[in-house]
Amino acid sequence: MSRKRIDLLFSCLLVLFLVWVVWEARDWPFRARLFPWAIGIPVLALAVMQVGLAVRESMRRAPALAAGPRGAAATSAPAEPAAGPRDSDAAAVAAALDAAIEEQPHTEVAADVARQRALMISAWLLAFFFGIWLLGFKLGSTVMTIAFLRFGSHESWKLSLIFGVATYLFFLLVFDLALNVPFGPGLIAETLGLQSFDSYLVDPILGPIMRDVFGR
């Protein structure tokens, strides 16, 4: 699906959302309804206008656009130089911009590679979410960091483990010890009525140190 079609679809979904926002408020008391309607109805009208513009755009024949979250624009490129009539100062600024644009490194990625990488990182974002939910923050973060670096980024086991241990220590030192904000043990341990899995391994080692050094 082309980008313009996706834009049209997104605009239509937005209209549906706004219709629901306005409709949902219909039975509320006046004071509760006033703000949702005062905002919702004009924004709905604007969103309908945007759908009209998107329909017009999607029907227009245009050269294919490079895909990717940033679109065709290079993130680091400075603003486009102004075109049209220029006085000598504006021309000097524009000339400087032109010179700099030529110097910019090309950082664009092919559309299919970009799509593949976007899907992959989205899957990893979900994996981190479930890892933390199931195993708790300390252990889940550590496991997912190691997994991401080793299997997602193909780093060495040594580097992955170093980063994993550093992550665990960060949570332990900053949140458990410095801020005294302990995190939950995760859904699995909670369901089984256990403490966080890592505590069985770490507490016997760190327990005496924490008692002696931090008085906890």
Place this chain on the structure above:
Amino acid sequence: MIEAFISGLVQVFTWPTFPLMLIGIAVGFAVGILPGIGGPVALALMLPFVFSMTPVEAFAFLLGMLSVTATTGDITSILFGVPGESISAAVVLDGHPMAKNGEAGRALGAALMSSLVGALIGAFVLALAIPIVRPLVLSFGSPEFFALALLGITFVAALSGTNKLKGIIMGGVGLIFAMVGLDPQSGIQRYTFGQLTLWDGLGLVPVTVGIFAIPEIVDLWIKQSSIAEKQAGKIGGVWQGVKDTFIYWGITLRCSILGTFVGIIPGLGGSAAQWVAYAHAVQSAPDKKRFGHGDVRGVLGPGAANNSKEGGNLIPTIAFGVPGSVSMAILLGAFLIQGLVPGPSMLTTHLNLTFSFVWLIVVSNIITVTLCFLFLNQLVKITRVRSALLIPGLILLVYLGSYADHNSIFDMGITLVFGAIGLIMLYLDWPRPPLILGLVLGTLIEKNLFVAYGRYEFSFFGRPLVIAIFLVALAVLLLPVLQEMFAKRLGFKEGVLVSEED
């Protein structure tokens, strides 16, 4: 007033405020140098850490970080031609050619020293503005603050880059998201789907990190590279750049003042400050040939303006609760997290805190520039870190931020949902800052509207200040349309100066 000014300085150096500011500076260093993680994203990621801090500690941490991102962003702009921050892009124009001509040290010296001068001037204007705006703000009531919050919303058009209609729609959607939760007037549940966790509304942190940080993580992974594809080599000649700042003192001073005033006008943002300053540096130079090929004046102008704008930016945010840039919208969120309401209380009860902002900008910039001069060669090595190694840490910060708001996994889910929305918006060129602005200002607008209505009914629309603010709001709404019309008539393209991410 003078007591508060001195007390503000003392507060900066108390324990643990000062070490927290140093930590903020360290984070700001890394954020500024590494492209892909901008100041606003870093601010959003660091919001959860301020929950347990006092207001002065929280702002020492956040402002310390924000103040240095522009300065360190210049380093990569000069050495590699890749701006560390979107607000450092103009420094590339002459800074990078200077580096290629073997004058990297001179360009860095000029950028750093002009940044310091700019920051000091911005802070000075902020300090000067406080006694001036104080009587004005103290004369405001709820009708005026309602009008001001509406004025803030009208700046969405300016924050929307070239997509004004999309920006206004997103500002409205942000206002609708602000309505989620129990209605403060009648106690009715609005858009909660019967979820208890939504009774308090959508958390600012889960939404902000989702909308801003997740798309940046995806973008960082897609590019998969470190920025230092070239070696920077040994850096020398820094002292010459420092001297240039004072040889061309006129440009440094004028661009600092320009940056401050661009910062004061909500909606123009940091990107505009640097380009306006660059254009002024070219315009005011008697010989323009070397611009774009390595003229130190092309580094001094944007360098000074980038940093002076922070002081200017803080004036409307603190005094009127009108955030002029994305960073300030997120910083306004920090005010709400700390239980502070911008406006009269910031200029009376919390005057010490407000003056501490001035000192925080001054002290953090002095420390940053000193550290940059001392460890320039070592700092450059940070740019060799591969993006893949940053990603796990960033993902964890995102989830940590959303979780810490209410200790809720549900909020992490909200972050994921808003991350997907942010990604789609970025892909389709829907501006994201207006959504956050709407979410932040929505609660203030509704609260002030009902207080004003309860006290004056609809007669408050006839108050002179309310009318004046509405007229300004109308002008702000119409200005981009008029500018576009004139630009089309003159044959200029729009969107030259304003970028989304400033």
